[in-house]
Each structure stands twice: as structure tokens, then as C-alpha cells.
Amino acid sequence: MEVLGRLLALLVVLVLGAGLRASGFLGASRTSRLNAVAYYLALPALIFVSTYDQAIGRLLSIELVAGLLVVLLVTASLAWIVHRNRDSRGRQSVAIVQSYHSNLGYLGLPLVAATFDAEVTAIASVVLGVITLVQLPLSLILLSTLNGASAAIADELRGLATNPVLLSLLAGLSVGSLGVTVPTNAATGLDVLGSIALPLALLCVGASLQIDVPTMDFGATGAVVGLKIVCMPALAWLVFSTLSVDAPTLTATVVMFATPTAVSTYVFAAELGGDSEFASLNVFATTLVSMATLFVVISLVP
Template identity: 70%
Template sequence: MDVVGRLLALLVVLLVGTGLRTTGVLDTRRTELLNALAYYVALPALIFVSTYTRSIGDLLTPALLGGLLVVVLSTAGLAWLAHRHLDSRARRSVAIVQSYHSNLGYLGLPLVAATFDASVTAIASVVLGVVTLAQLPLTIVVLSALNGADASIRREIRGLATNLVLVSLFAGLAVGSIGVSIPSTAASGLDAVGSIALPIALLCVGASLQIDLPSVDVGATAAVVALKVGLMPVIAWTVFSALAVDSATFTASVVMLGTPTAVSTFVFANELGGDSEFASLNVFVTTLASIVTMFVLISLVS
């Protein structure tokens, strides 16, 4: 029942965010401020406190790295096959991308931190870093290639060097590997800041969700949902079971890769010639469906 309560609470906060947008409380400017607070403050704090007591050798193993790449690339390949029949290149590119591009930062890591112990959260932070480095360039390539958009992959990769989420991950791993002691008051403060990452992220996701019913492509959206929150975690379960990793690595990987489509895919679609309305709908539906699928995943791995 504790897992049910947690996930129902997530749904409530998500819907509150939608309600606040509808009533005008969370307008565009305020939503952007909340997004900035979550992404630039709360999430980096959560990642750092999750990793600063562990060395990189304890967290990043060859099995974890290889398994994550196999799952992401396998899902992307299956998505390419599943959506190849879509006539619109703009819609096909978005469908492919949203079938594998996971919401690891806003929902995945905060949810893991709220549900599992510190060892699982630490590995989930590494999962976030590895998969982000894999799925971001892949998403840019797919959208650019199918839509003929002009995007500088080199510029985006350079931008990762200043990404606070990744910087906080590398800083935490460096501190843990060197063995530097962090004052307890600083650690407690960062922990408190990190704890607000999930509710703020959910409010932002809810405030960003919009549906234009006349434009709904039920078949295409259903295929995205089936691949993202249905098949991708199954592939992750199969791959990491075969690799015989420890329970913390298995739990973190399966749950993180079972998260819904990232909100950032809407931004990429809008900038690189994708179908932005279709992208917005898929973010909403995969997030809603994940309330059920994440409950199943968390119950199974627990």
C-alpha cells in the first residue's frame, strides 16, 4: 500500500500542476521559474548527496554501462521499425524519439530517491548520466535526419560539459572517489534541497501538459506508450537479468528506464522540425500511463 500511496500522490501533484496552469496560477513565466529551480538547484543537490560517499568504481561497472547502452539502442531500433509506416516525417521522428527518450531527471531519479535506499539512488544517478549522454545525441540525430533540420551535434555535446546535472554527478563521484569529507550541515542542507526535486518537477510537468483532441493519432500514440513504458522496461529487465548484476543495479536500471517520455523531447521536436502537438500529447499520455506501469515495476523489484 505504501507504493500505491506514493504513486497516487505523484498523480495528484501532477494534476495539481495542470489545474494551476488552467486557472492561470502557473503561467509561462512561473512555470519556467519552477523548472529552473528543479533543474538547476534541486536536482543537482539530489544527485550530489546521492553519490558523494561512493567511489566511481563502486557505481559504474562494465555491466551497467553495457546494459544501459543495449537497452537504449535496442528500444530505438524497435521504435524505428514500429513507426516506419507513419507518412509524416515530422510525426515519425517524434514517435521514434519518444519511444526511448526517458524522463530520468525530473521523474526517474527523484522517484527512486523517494522510494528506495541510498545505494539504489546512487546507482540511479549514474544511470541518469550514462543514458543522458547516449540518448541526447541520438535524439538530435534522429530528428535532424528525418526532418532535414540544421542542428549542431557538436554544440549540443559541448553544452553537456556545462550541464549542472552532469557536473553535480561528476563532482559527487570525484568527492566519493577521493574520499573528501563533507560537513554534516552542508550535507543535510543539500539533502533538504534535493528532497523538493520530485514535487516541483511534477508540478512543472503537469503545467506543461496540453491536449488538442482533434489532432490525436490514437494508433501512433498507443505505439509510443507501448514501447516506452511497456516494452523498454521489459527489455531492461531481460538484459540486466542476463548480466546478473547486483540487486541495487538491477532495481535502479529497470525503474529508471521504465520512466515516461521526457518533457525535453517536446522542446527538441519544436526546435528540430518535429510534430510538437503530437510530442506534447505523448508526454502527457506516457506520464499518465506510467502511474500504473511504475507501480507494477516498483512492486516487482521491491
């Protein structure tokens, strides 16, 4: 019941964000500022406090990296097969990308931190870093290639070097591996800042959701939902169970892969010639349905 209550609370905050957007209170400018606070301050703080007292050798392993790549690339391959005959390249490219591109930063890691212990959260931070390095370039390349987009993706890829998620993960793992002591006051302040990552992110996601039921392609959207929030976590469970990883690693990876499609895929679709309306519908559908599937996943993991 505790898990259900927590997820219902998340749904309330998500709906609140959508309501504030509909009322005009959370317009584009305010949503952008909230996004900046969440992405550049709260989320990096959460990642740092989750990893600064952990040595990199305890968190990063060959089994973890190999398993993450297998789950991501197999899901992307299945998405290619399932969506290969969509009626337009713009819709096909978006469907493929949104079937594997997870909302690990704005929903996955904050949800893990609010639900599980510090060890699981630390591993989830590493999952976020590793997958970001792979899924972001993969999504940009697929969208630009399939749509023949003229927009250069080099700037987006170069942005990985200054990505606050990756920088905070690197800082936390470096501090932990070197045994550097973080002042108590600083750690406490960062912990408080990190604790607002989830509500802030949910407000931003809610303010970004849009739906137009009459234009909805139920078959295509249903396939995206099935691949993203049913097939992907099930595959993660199978892969990491086969690798015989410990319980915290299994929990972190399965829950992270059970998250819905990232809102950023809508932005990428709009910039790189994808079907942006279809992308928005898929973000909405996967986010809404994931509130139920995440309850099942969290209840089942060790």
C-alpha cells in the same frame, strides 16, 4: 499500499501543476523559473548527496554501462522499425525519439530516491548520467536528420559540457572516490534541497502537459506508450537479469527505464522540425499511463 499511496500523491501533484497552468497561475514565466530551480539546484543537489559518499568503482561497472547501452539502442531500433511508415517525417521522427527518450531526471531519479534506499539511488544517479550522455545526442541527431532541420545542434551538444546533471554526478563521484569529507551542515542542506526535486519537477511537468483528444493519433501514440513504458522496462529486466547484476542495480535500471517520455522531447521537436502537437500528446499519454505501470514495476522489482 505504501507504493500505491505514493504514486497517487505524485499523480495529485502532476494534476495540480496542470490545474495551475489552466488557471493561469503557472504561466510560461513562472513555470520557467520553477524549472530552473528544479534543474539547476534541486536535482543536482539530489545527485550529489546520493553519490558523494560512494567510490566510483562501486557504482560504475562494465556490466552497467553495457546493459544501459543495449536497452537504449535496442529500444531505439525497435522504435525505428515500428514507426518507419508514419505519414510524415515530422511525426515519424518524434515517434521514434519519444519511444526511448526517458524522463530520468525530472521523474526517474527523484522517484527512486523517494521510494528506495541510498544504494539504489546512487546507482540511479549513475544511470541518469550515462544515459543522458547517449540519449540526448541521439535524439537531437535523429530529429534534425529526419526533418532536414536547419537549426544547428552543435550548441545543444556543447551544452553537455555544462549540464548540471553531469557536473553534479562528476562532483559527487569525485568526492566519494577521493574520500573527501563533506561538512555535516552542507550535506544536510543539500539533502533538504534535493528532497524538493520531485514535487517541483512534477509541478513543472504538469504545467507543461497539453492534450487535444480530437487530433490524437491513437495508433501512433499507443505504439509510443507500448514501447516506452512497457517494452523498455521489460527489456531492461531481461538484459540486467541476464547480466546477473545485484538487486540494487536491477531495481535502479528497471525503474529508471519505466519512466515516461521526457518533456524535453516536445521542446526538441518544436525546435528541430518535428510534429510538436503529436509530441505533446505523447508526453501526456506516457506520463498518465506510467502512473499505473510504475506501480506494477516498483511492486515487482527486488
